[in-house]
Amino acid sequence: MSKGQGVAQALPADVAALADVPADKGEVHVVHLYPREMSIYGDLGNTRCLAARLRWHGYRPVVHDHHPGAAWPERADILLGGGGQDSGQARVTDDLARHADRLRELAADGLPMLMICGMYQLFGEAFITVEGQRLPGLGILDVTTRGNATRMIGPVVLDTDFGSVVGYENHSGSTVLGAGQQPFGRVRHGQGNNGTDGHEGARTGNVVGSYLHGPVLPANPALADGLLEIAARRATGGWDPAEVDDTVAERAHAAQVRRLLGS
Numbered sequence: 001m002s003k004g005q006g007v008a009q010a011l012p013a014d015v016a017a018l019a020d021v022p023a024d025k026g027e028v029h030v031v032h033l034y035p036r037e038m039s040i041y042g043d044l045g046n047t048r049c050l051a052a053r054l055r056w057h058g059y060r061p062v063v064h065d066h067h068p069g070a071a072w073p074e075r076a077d078i079l080l081g082g083g084g085q086d087s088g089q090a091r092v093t094d095d096l097a098r099h100a101d102r103l104r105e106l107a108a109d110g111l112p113m114l115m116i117c118g119m120y121q122l123f124g125e126a127f128i129t130v131e132g133q134r135l136p137g138l139g140i141l142d143v144t145t146r147g148n149a150t151r152m153i154g155p156v157v158l159d160t161d162f163g164s165v166v167g168y169e170n171h172s173g174s175t176v177l178g179a180g181q182q183p184f185g186r187v188r189h190g191q192g193n194n195g196t197d198g199h200e201g202a203r204t205g206n207v208v209g210s211y212l213h214g215p216v217l218p219a220n221p222a223l224a225d226g227l228l229e230i231a232a233r234r235a236t237g238g239w240d241p242a243e244v245d246d247t248v249a250e251r252a253h254a255a256q257v258r259r260l261l262g263s
């Protein structure tokens, strides 16, 4: 793989090991934006989770890594982006600007997207770092973020349209929603966008921005499958999920809720 090229990734061994599971319901293309610059605190696990769940449901995942300067992948049915340092965010802003019109069109067209932390901030109007550097965002989500001297760190429980969602936040950016911007969730434990208004993340159509690492998808199968359903319907014209054993994920989810909320 040469630097700067968009590549269809070889599937990780744990997903490739599912090769004997029939995958005849069609291909679903997962695009991971900037896995080198923007994928911290385990956010790569979101891509692996979607690829694994697609196999379990009988679909064939094709994962594309998109790097700065690369051509846009030939096909995208769902987009993922992760967290990063302020410096990582600065390294991807030119490429994001290059693809801004395309990304805004895809968002308006209903393509599902999950953008975590640093990428959430860049899907907003702007991120102003603690040093005062203004990184322009795509404006797909009507949110504005300012860096602070203190960080918001710790485990989180949310109520969302996808049910209860658990994760872990670690950000200095404090995010404020524009008037009329829907949050992703209501904070039941943790800080969320800014520690004061009880909102976490933002959602417009099928675009979700959130501060939740973890990675967030493996412990929240309803969120993962909610996004996959939209992607699979776009890709194949239908959604035909298989019976998946989510006992371990459900235990992990319930343990975090119990520990933080006591219920």
Ligand code: GLN
Pocket (backbone or CB within 6 Å): 040, 082, 083, 084, 085, 086, 116, 117, 118, 119, 147, 170, 171, 172, 173, 174
């Ligand atoms: N640099 C951003 C902040 O601290 C994003 C952090 C992250 O992506 N985890 O607010």
